[in-house]
Amino acid sequence: MAISDVASFAHLSPEEVEELGREFDQIRRDIESSRGAKDAAYIRNLIAIHRKLVVGGRVTLFASSFPPAWIAGTAMLAAGKILENMEIGHNVMHGQWDWMNDPEIHSGTWEWDTTCPAEQWKHSHNYVHHTYTNVIGKDNDVGYGILRVTSDQKWHPANLGQPVYNALLALLFEWGVALHDLDIEAIRKREKDPVEMKRQLKGIWRKVRKQVAKDYLIFPALTGPQFVSTLTANATANVIRNLWSYAIIFCGHFPDGAEKFTEAELENETQAEWYLRQLLGSANFSGSRFMHIASGSLGYQIEHHLFPDLPSNRYPEIAERVKALCEKYDLPYTIGPMYRQYGQVLRTLMRLSLPGKQRDAAPEPPEPHHKRATPAELRNYPGPKAPQASAA
Amino acid sequence: MSPTATDLVRRVASRVTTPLLPDDYLKLINPLWTARELRGKVVEVLPETDDAATIVIKPGWGFRADYQPGQYVGIGVDRDGKWHWRSYSISSTPDAGENTVSITVKAMPEGFISDHLVRDLEPGTIVRLALPQGEFVLPDPPPAKVLFWTGGSGITPVMSMLRTFDRRDTMPDVVHVHSAPSREQAIFRDERLALTEKYDGRLRSVENFDDEHGILDVTKLEDACPDWRDRQAWVCGPAPMLEAAEKHWAAAGLIKHLHIERFSANLTASATGGHVTFAKSGKEADLDGATTLLEAGEAAGVQMPFGCRMGICHTCVLPLKKGIVKDLRNGAEYQENQNIQTCVTAAAGDCVIEI
Numbered sequence A: 001m002a003i004s005d006v007a008s009f010a011h012l013s014p015e016e017v018e019e020l021g022r023e024f025d026q027i028r029r030d031i032e033s034s035r036g037a038k039d040a041a042y043i044r045n046l047i048a049i050h051r052k053l054v055v056g057g058r059v060t061l062f063a064s065s066f067p068p069a070w071i072a073g074t075a076m077l078a079a080g081k082i083l084e085n086m087e088i089g090h091n092v093m094h095g096q097w098d099w100m101n102d103p104e105i106h107s108g109t110w111e112w113d114t115t116c117p118a119e120q121w122k123h124s125h126n127y128v129h130h131t132y133t134n135v136i137g138k139d140n141d142v143g144y145g146i147l148r149v150t151s152d153q154k155w156h157p158a159n160l161g162q163p164v165y166n167a168l169l170a171l172l173f174e175w176g177v178a179l180h181d182l183d184i185e186a187i188r189k190r191e192k193d194p195v196e197m198k199r200q201l202k203g204i205w206r207k208v209r210k211q212v213a214k215d216y217l218i219f220p221a222l223t224g225p226q227f228v229s230t231l232t233a234n235a236t237a238n239v240i241r242n243l244w245s246y247a248i249i250f251c252g253h254f255p256d257g258a259e260k261f262t263e264a265e266l267e268n269e270t271q272a273e274w275y276l277r278q279l280l281g282s283a284n285f286s287g288s289r290f291m292h293i294a295s296g297s298l299g300y301q302i303e304h305h306l307f308p309d310l311p312s313n314r315y316p317e318i319a320e321r322v323k324a325l326c327e328k329y330d331l332p333y334t335i336g337p338m339y340r341q342y343g344q345v346l347r348t349l350m351r352l353s354l355p356g357k358q359r360d361a362a363p364e365p366p367e368p369h370h371k372r373a374t375p376a377e378l379r380n381y382p383g384p385k386a387p388q389a390s391a392a
Numbered sequence B: 001m002s003p004t005a006t007d008l009v010r011r012v013a014s015r016v017t018t019p020l021l022p023d024d025y026l027k028l029i030n031p032l033w034t035a036r037e038l039r040g041k042v043v044e045v046l047p048e049t050d051d052a053a054t055i056v057i058k059p060g061w062g063f064r065a066d067y068q069p070g071q072y073v074g075i076g077v078d079r080d081g082k083w084h085w086r087s088y089s090i091s092s093t094p095d096a097g098e099n100t101v102s103i104t105v106k107a108m109p110e111g112f113i114s115d116h117l118v119r120d121l122e123p124g125t126i127v128r129l130a131l132p133q134g135e136f137v138l139p140d141p142p143p144a145k146v147l148f149w150t151g152g153s154g155i156t157p158v159m160s161m162l163r164t165f166d167r168r169d170t171m172p173d174v175v176h177v178h179s180a181p182s183r184e185q186a187i188f189r190d191e192r193l194a195l196t197e198k199y200d201g202r203l204r205s206v207e208n209f210d211d212e213h214g215i216l217d218v219t220k221l222e223d224a225c226p227d228w229r230d231r232q233a234w235v236c237g238p239a240p241m242l243e244a245a246e247k248h249w250a251a252a253g254l255i256k257h258l259h260i261e262r263f264s265a266n267l268t269a270s271a272t273g274g275h276v277t278f279a280k281s282g283k284e285a286d287l288d289g290a291t292t293l294l295e296a297g298e299a300a301g302v303q304m305p306f307g308c309r310m311g312i313c314h315t316c317v318l319p320l321k322k323g324i325v326k327d328l329r330n331g332a333e334y335q336e337n338q339n340i341q342t343c344v345t346a347a348a349g350d351c352v353i354e355i
Helices: A016-030 A036-062 A066-093 A118-131 A157-171 A174-178 A184-188 A196-220 A224-253 A271-281 A289-293 A297-305 A312-328 A338-352 A376-381 B003-017 B022-029 B112-119 B150-167 B189-198 B218-223 B238-249 B294-301
Strands: A284-286 A335-337 B041-050 B054-058 B072-079 B082-089 B099-104 B124-134 B147-152 B175-181 B201-209 B231-235 B257-263 B274-278 B283-286 B318-324 B323-327 B340-341 B345-347 B352-354
Touching: A016 B283, A036 A196, A036 A224, A036 A312, A036 A376, A036 B022, A036 B218, A066 A118, A066 A224, A066 A289, A066 B112, A118 A174, A118 A196, A118 A289, A157 A224, A157 A338, A174 A224, A174 A338, A174 B147, A196 A224, A196 B003, A196 B257, A224 A297, A224 B283, A284 A297, A284 A338, A289 A297, A289 A312, A297 A312, A312 B072, A335 A338, A335 B340, A376 B323, B003 B022, B054 B112, B054 B124, B072 B099, B072 B318, B082 B099, B082 B124, B082 B150, B099 B150, B147 B150, B150 B175, B150 B189, B175 B189, B175 B218, B189 B201, B189 B238, B201 B218, B218 B238, B238 B257, B274 B294, B283 B294, B294 B345
Parallel strands: A284 A335, B147 B175, B147 B231, B175 B201, B231 B257, B274 B352
Antiparallel strands: B041 B054, B041 B124, B054 B099, B072 B082, B072 B124, B274 B283, B318 B340, B318 B352, B323 B345
16 A cells, blocks of 8 residues: 555654654765765766767767677667766756756756657656655656556556556657656646647657657768668667666666555655655665666665765765665665566566556565664664564 | 858757767867867966966867957866856957967965966866956057056956057057056066067056055056046056046046956945745755855856856846845845846845746
């Protein structure tokens, strides 16, 4: 069942929730006051790597009829697009690098290499999703208006097609993202303002036209007789990026342990309760540094949702502090290897295509808040583990 | 290539690089090959005195080299990952036939940026630039009789003018009255004296060193240049000097002859401070009464428009949606729905700015 009161779900008193909120505020202040040249170098390097990958890929594809060149070019282009969309674009548009005062690396000016216009993304994602995270009926990312991802969403016969919709969404993810801010649900319910819809469609069309022309017309044409092989390479790179970003993003809020909430939770929600909802509603996955950069630091989904506008390269150190707080307050910290997290998502999607509730995805409240960890226990804390608190 | 041909090539190329610009790739080869944000490379840092240096910058693409002597340029430097902007008068002449532009900077006490520019800036550093602007310029042709009155580093725009007269061989009848704290701290002294010698009879130079001669006030100015009423005057220096000049020329009914340039706004008024919200970007900040809204916005990561940063050019003007702000130069208050110059105003209570 979706949660209507985070504090009682977490067995914390209002005072404890506020205290936890102050601890999160402190993390934010510490990071904000220590942003500097190293952080700036991180994002500038990644941007340079992205551009080199793109140039490398595009140039290699001038020999796209030669299979090894096709493979190498496609791989570089796909890697470039993934890097740009996930670790660079998504995070820059969150304002993580606005403090650098650099108009070229700023949430107000960034446009990313995908069909979704930045302006619409910032509305549907930064505002709607990050404010109303996992609140059913408010956050359109709960199923994206086409999937049933929690038993709290009523079953409809159309959900029988869920395995197919899911596969299509994975392959065409970029297009799903492009249409996301239109709010499919609102259109279905005929609640959408037609003037606003026309404005949005215009914006999407302007962006789509340029993106499609580049990948499916201009670059193939530039390679002359290799038009078709360059076109398939570009399409493949886009699909690889689609599959990867789809998988990463579905691991953020759909695995077991990432809770959903009702609109009642939003009533009089304090900043501290908001933090708690972000923590309970998000799921991390573990991986190497390379893996985290390749996934746009979304393996730190919890940290990202607590502090969406702090630089992503600082998430690993933030994670240590968040884990310690979860230990201290007996709160779940949902994490697992990516294959397991995605496996749970897939299982949920299949199960919920049929009517009824999902047995093993019901939220399990953490153990009652029985004791505080001592400083020594915190120091000896071995690292992330399964979400349940230790037995009483 | 004519600009239109360049533009056309760019537009075509950007179809290939969308959503980026060709510049975003070209700057990987050469950091100056981009016109997206104007850039320059520091070629040389030439010490002028103990606490002043001339910085020679080679501008990148998109920088208009046809500035007028007397104008200033915005310069952005990266300090600890963050871009900081200041404006400085250009001291070079556009007619030197070089593709560089120079500014001359005096390190101010506790000047976070000026001190860095004078003492730590390495040749090869990439800086950001804003196009030259400013109204402190000479008409073409220059008036027959000119008075320059400069104080301290206020000499920089006038040096650009003198160098330009020299280059074009159009030196009119000039009296240049310059005051500096001491002989050692007089910027461009050798060059100024050399020009005086070269244009003997046309250029007369009067020096005042505060430690030797005391402060140069308007009475002394009249002594140094008795025919000041017959001259068009260009005056640049510290705020008290400019105020004295304004009073003096106004009293004589000759305010039209006076052209002044402030090199820092005289922000002496104070406001109470408050909580500022930047509405569109959703950023917020708690401000004291001395921090300008421009500085606050930049510190909060808002992309604030700016130009001179001293209340002259109005590039930084933004609508005030709520609250009251105060002009730090004169204490004037602005209410909601007025347009405010963010570079010289501070919060007087909580306010909301539309950006």
